[in-house]
Amino acid sequence: MDRANEMRFAVENTLGKLAKWLRILGFDTFYKPDLSAEKLMDMGPGRILLTRTARIRDVNTSPKLVFITSDNPFEQLREVIETLGIAPKDARPFSRCVRCNTMIREVDKDSIRKRVPDYIWETHDTFRSCSQCGRIYWPGSHTQRSRDIIKRLFK
Ligand SMILES: [Zn+2]
Structure with missing residues (x-):
């Protein structure tokens, strides 16, 4: 279960x-x-x-x-x-859209070329998106901060 x-x-x-x-x-x-x-x-x-x-x-x-x-x-x-x-x-950290609660999935980098800022597209290889609201996610500084907070949570 x-x-x-x-x-x-x-x-x-x-x-x-x-x-x-x-x-x-x-x-x-x-x-x-x-x-x-x-x-x-x-x-x-x-x-x-x-x-x-x-x-x-x-x-x-x-x-x-x-x-x-x-x-x-x-x-x-x-x-x-x-x-x-x-x-x-x-927990399944970073598996769900924060905005609309939908599960997010990995997408082809080329498919989101125009949907993220240039410097983000150029400096990241892995992107995921929400099929419901279209929001794009990538591993950024925010994620590291979130990971630290999650670590502290379960102490
Ligand atoms: Zn969403």
Whole structure:
């Protein structure tokens, strides 16, 4: 059983940075900034609801809820990881589009020639793209910073 597939989230609209980080880690994360926390509860079975709204916690009947207490996105992520016992092997870092939650896949370098800045195209060999929104990803300085943060997360 692939544990990463079990860990699907629905994230409250006040927790945008947390949602972004869960996507960076590769978890299927439903997040819509304009959706109220109440509506989020209807987002279907199978998703673990992440909320920091006490009244949502109190009316929720599903056991699949993590109540977030911190205001800091890094600490919020720690809360999720510790509460659910997520291990590094459960994560698939950089496998999912941060913007729209779709799995991204490697693309031919020549096919995205005009879609990234010249200097990026000239200095990188590996590119991946999101089939949903078209966003292009490449291993850049951002990724190194993200890797460092991920390392610290699981300590
Ligand atoms: Zn996308």
